[in-house]
Amino acid sequence: xxxEIKTQAARVLASRVDVAMTAGILAQARAEFDHDHSVLxxxxxxxxxxxxxxxxxxRVMAVEAYEATxxxxxxxxxxxxxxxxxDYDPIVALDWAKKHDLCLTLDRKNFEDLxxxxxxxxxxxEYRNEAQAIISxxxxxxxxxxxxxxxxx
Numbered sequence: 462x463x464x465e466i467k468t469q470a471a472r473v474l475a476s477r478v479d480v481a482m483t484a485g486i487l488a489q490a491r492a493e494f495d496h497d498h499s500v501l502x503x504x505x506x507x508x509x510x511x512x513x514x515x516x517x518x519x520r521v522m523a524v525e526a527y528e529a530t531x532x533x534x535x536x537x538x539x540x541x542x543x544x545x546x547x548d549y550d551p552i553v554a555l556d557w558a559k560k561h562d563l564c565l566t567l568d569r570k571n572f573e574d575l576x577x578x579x580x581x582x583x584x585x586x587e588y589r590n591e592a593q594a595i596i597s598x599x600x601x602x603x604x605x606x607x608x609x610x611x612x613x614x
Contacts, residue, residue: 467604474600 495502519539526535533541558564576586597603 470596470600471604473596474604474606477600 523535523539523541527533527541535541576583580588601607
């Protein structure tokens with residue numbers, strides 16, 4: 462089994478090297494692209510900001526026109542949709558949900574953090590240890606290879 466694990470670890474190392482090399486090539490290509498097209502990229506960012514500002518202004522104008530006239534089509538290409546919004550105290554809402562046994566969901570992350578701290582105290586929780594494999598970030602060293610050297614498996 463040890464030889465099989467060593468062989469698979471070498472394959473993982475080779476794949477890590479391939480991924481790192483490919484990521485480096487892509488990063489270089491992106492950097493070159495960004496450099497070569499920096500003016501166009503800047504122009505796009507400026508125009509996108511201008512577009513958002515103009516759209517926001519148009520929305521404000523449309524809502525103001527609707528509020529003044531009640532017309533849900535205050536201009537060409539612009540319409541009003543009414544959306545129900547709610548304001549409430551979350552503590553009051555939670556109390557209501559508990560009383561009515563509604564709208565309650567378990568916050569798994571916080572519950573599991575609490576259950577770990579109270580191991581054995583919660584009789585409805587089954588605790589077990591589970592094996593989890595950890596792969597060294599320096600497989601080359603673990604395999605006795607020079608850094609970055611990995612044959613294709």
